[in-house]
Amino acid sequence: MAGLAYGAPFRPANDGEILERLPERAAGAPRGGVADAALAARAARVFLERARRSGDPRDYGYAQGLLQPWWSAPNAPDDILLLRATLKQHQHAFAAALADLDRLLTRSPDHAQAWLTRATIHRVRGALDAAAADCARLQTLAPGVVAELCRLATAAPRDPWGAGAGLDALDAAMAAQPDPVYAWYQAERAAAAQRRGDLVAAESAFVAGLARAPWDLGLRAAYADLLLEQGRAGAVITLLEDASNSEILRLAAVRAYLALGESARVTELTDALADTYAALRRRGDAPHLREEASFALFVERDAARALALARANFRDQRELADARLLLAAALAAGDARAIAGLRDWSEASGVRDVWLEARW
Structure with missing residues (x-):
C-alpha cells in the first residue's frame, strides 16, 4: 500500500520527458x-x-x-x-x-457468453427470476459446470443451504476449470456460506480461490470484509500487503488501519480515497456507491450520508454486501423505516441471510 502520499502536482521539465511506461x-x-x-x-x-x-x-x-x-x-x-x-x-x-x-x-x-453476462447483471440487480431464466437458457446452449454454477449462484440468495450443498458438489469438477472460473466458483461458495452463517466455510473458500487467483480484486476485497467483520484487522493488512492500489482494496486497508490505530496510514489512505471519489464526480463518471457508502459509514462515521448513499446504491445493486451495508447504515442512523423497508424486501423476494435476520 506504499506510494499513496499526495503532494504538489508533478510537472515534467519538457515535452519529451517520459512519465510512465x-x-x-x-x-x-x-x-x-x-x-x-x-x-x-x-x-x-x-x-x-x-x-x-x-x-x-x-x-x-x-x-x-x-x-x-x-x-x-x-x-x-x-x-x-x-x-x-x-x-x-x-x-x-x-x-x-x-x-x-x-x-x-x-x-x-445462441451467444452463450451474452446469456451468462445478462444473468450476472440481473443477479447483481436482484432480479433473481430473470437471472434464473438466463441461466436456464445457458444450460441449453452450453451445458456443463459453468452453466450449473450460473444456476446455483442464482439460487443461493434464496436457498443458501441447498445451493451451497450443490456448489460443494462441484468442487472436483471446478478444480479443472481456468483460474478465473475457479475464483468465481469460490466467491459464490463463500457468499452462500456467509448467508447461512458458516464463516469457517466462507474463509476456506476465499483462501482456496486466492490460492489460484491472487490477482482477483473482488475476491480479495470480500475476504477482507469478512476479516474486518471478525475484528482481524492485522490479517487484513497481511492480505493486502502485496495488493495493487485499487479503490476497493484501499477502502479495506483504511478500515484495518483505523482499527489498529495507525493514524498516519489512515490519513494517507483517506485522502487518496476522497480524491478518487471527487475525481469520479468531476469526470462525470458514476461513482461506485457501495464503496462510497462504506467509506462514509466506517471511515467518516457519517451515518446519515452513508444511509443516503447505501439507499441509492441499493436501487441498482442488491447483492449480499449491498443489503448488509444498507442495514448497517440504517442501524447506525437509527432509521427504523429503512430497516423495515429492507426487511419487507427480504421477505417479498425470498432472500435469506442469517446476518440480516439476526438484526431485524
Missing part, C-alpha cells in the same frame, strides 16, 4: 482508435483483462477509447456489443448494458 503486453494495442472492429475488440480485451487484475481505472478508459467509433452504434458487431455491455456493467450503467446484450441476443440468440 506501459506494460509490454499492452504495447501492441493501437492508439487513437482503429477502423477495424475485430482489431479494436482484441485490443480492448487486453486492457479489460489488465483492469480486472490491477484495478487501475485508466485501463477501462483505454478499452472504452478503442471502442469509441462504435460506442453509440446500435448495429455494432457482436464482439463490440459484448465488450460495450461489460464496460457499462463496470460503470454500473446496468440498464444500458442490458440493452446492448438484448441487441446482441436478438441478432445472435
